[in-house]
Amino acid sequence: MKSFFSIIIFLLGIVNPVFLNGQDFKQELVIKSIYKNALGSRKAYNDLRYLCKNTKGRISGSPQAAEAVEFTYQLMKQMNLDSVWLQPVMVKNWKRGKNEKASIHSSIMGIIEVPVLSLGGSVGTGEKGITAGIVEVKSFEELEALGKKKIKNKIVFFNKAMDPTLSSTFKAYSKTAFQRTRGAAEAAKYGAVAVVVRSLTIVNSDFPHTGIMFYEEGIPEIPAVVISTNGANLLNNWLKKDPGLQFYFENHCELWPEVLSYNVIGEIRGRERPDEIITIGGHLDSWDNSEGAHDDGGGCMQSIDVLRIFNELDIEPKRTVRAVMFMDEEYAQRGGQKYAEEAARKNEKHYFALESDAGVLTPRGFGFSLADEKRLQNLLSLNVYFKPYKTNLFKEGGWGVDIYPLRHICPILIGYIPDDSRYFNYHHSANDTFEKINHREMQMGTAAIASLVYLIDYFDF
Numbered sequence: 001m002k003s004f005f006s007i008i009i010f011l012l013g014i015v016n017p018v019f020l021n022g023q024d025f026k027q028e029l030v031i032k033s034i035y036k037n038a039l040g041s042r043k044a045y046n047d048l049r050y051l052c053k054n055t056k057g058r059i060s061g062s063p064q065a066a067e068a069v070e071f072t073y074q075l076m077k078q079m080n081l082d083s084v085w086l087q088p089v090m091v092k093n094w095k096r097g098k099n100e101k102a103s104i105h106s107s108i109m110g111i112i113e114v115p116v117l118s119l120g121g122s123v124g125t126g127e128k129g130i131t132a133g134i135v136e137v138k139s140f141e142e143l144e145a146l147g148k149k150k151i152k153n154k155i156v157f158f159n160k161a162m163d164p165t166l167s168s169t170f171k172a173y174s175k176t177a178f179q180r181t182r183g184a185a186e187a188a189k190y191g192a193v194a195v196v197v198r199s200l201t202i203v204n205s206d207f208p209h210t211g212i213m214f215y216e217e218g219i220p221e222i223p224a225v226v227i228s229t230n231g232a233n234l235l236n237n238w239l240k241k242d243p244g245l246q247f248y249f250e251n252h253c254e255l256w257p258e259v260l261s262y263n264v265i266g267e268i269r270g271r272e273r274p275d276e277i278i279t280i281g282g283h284l285d286s287w288d289n290s291e292g293a294h295d296d297g298g299g300c301m302q303s304i305d306v307l308r309i310f311n312e313l314d315i316e317p318k319r320t321v322r323a324v325m326f327m328d329e330e331y332a333q334r335g336g337q338k339y340a341e342e343a344a345r346k347n348e349k350h351y352f353a354l355e356s357d358a359g360v361l362t363p364r365g366f367g368f369s370l371a372d373e374k375r376l377q378n379l380l381s382l383n384v385y386f387k388p389y390k391t392n393l394f395k396e397g398g399w400g401v402d403i404y405p406l407r408h409i410c411p412i413l414i415g416y417i418p419d420d421s422r423y424f425n426y427h428h429s430a431n432d433t434f435e436k437i438n439h440r441e442m443q444m445g446t447a448a449i450a451s452l453v454y455l456i457d458y459f460d461f
């Protein structure tokens with residue numbers, strides 16, 4: 001049965017008053033109702049609390065990841081959706097192991113412990129750990145200049161800080177990520193025995209921020225850890241006073257056999273064009289040291305909440321709208337690849353895909369990636385609907401790691417853009433907890449996503 005609200009919308013549709021600077025008044029009312037519903041609901045926020053507190057450390061392959069799959073599957077099962085299913089995907093199974101520790105040993109300053117964390121994919125040091133002299137660099141060029149003579153049998157300390165003067169923290173991140181992802185492979189070329197990498201965060205803190213790293217074929221695989229920014233500053237300081245100091249660390253990572261996991265998918269079937277698919281999603285896995293509240297439990301719960309809002313407001317999309325909880329974004333992106341593979345194999349017609357994986361902080365807008373310039377301009381012009389909600393930063397260029405593999409069969413990819421000032425305070429660290437989530441910020445974002453999905457579906461771009 002239709003709600004009173006839907007009847008009003010239906011009547012307005014018949015009268016179809018086009019005013020308010022050419023905008024469709026009916027659309028504005030629907031959007032208003034979406035925001036009202038989102039802001040008045042604590043469902044997704046409470047579900048996120050459960051996910052964070054009960055499946056903390058849900059790295060792909062872990063029991064916590066399996067629990068997160070079960071939780072979100074049951075969550076969507078209870079929502080009266082048209083279908084909810086698990087999409088099987090084999091995932092890598094890297095385990096950190098226990099007792100990671102590090103200390104600096106100086107004959108001048110003494111001994112001090114510093115917070116470190118293995119990088120995702122790192123090998124372990126073995127029982128005894130590694131003790132060696134340490135060489136600080138900020139670039140691969142510096143590494144090359146030092147050469148084998150200075151690097152061999154040493155630990156290389158990559159200490160390039162994220163540039164706080166850049167207005168985009170994502171840009172600052174991308175300019176320093178090389179040392180985390182490729183530092184070990186580069187240092188090993190010159191005979192280094194291990195690497196210690198400065199955490200990729202703007203703030204000075206004691207939290208190490210992990211993330212994926214890659215070895216190169218034919219190059220020795222050496223252990224790699226990140227050190228907190230406070231630890232990195234201290235090490236830098238001590239090295240100036242005592243260049244001959246020793247650094248010790250041990251870690252015990254192992255790569256276990258691959259295991260079966262799942263993407264979790266729920267959908268509302270389209271009323272007019274059920275074969276055309278709109279995908280909205282986030283990734284269900286998190287790093288093993290983290291509750292994964294901003295990265296990316298929040299994005300997952302927002303995606304599910306869009307379906308709840310559509311159902312509660314009787315918004316019947318023309319096209320099929322799917323919420324997808326992608327598995328394994330952090331380690332090997334297997335979930336996103338599998339979803340795209342299956343979509344291609346089934347010849348599915350994808351209309352657009354949107355991902356929320358930049359935190360659930362204050363909403364700013366959306367980024368759009370598509371080849372058709374006219375369509376792009378039309379999409380960008382939708383930002384007028386979002387002005388009252390201060391979420392009208394619509395720009396060219398945007399996607400998400402999990403929806404990126406869909407690009408060959410999906411003409412429009414969209415990335416949700418929240419404010420990025422605080423994101424890297426949390427990213428990939430134990431500081432990314434549920435307590436860092438603001439209900440209003442999260443739900444303003446959910447409302448923006450739901451409104452955009454509604455508009456793009458309605459206008460048939």
Ligand SMILES: [Zn+2]
Binds near residue numbers: 329
């Ligand atoms: Zn993420």
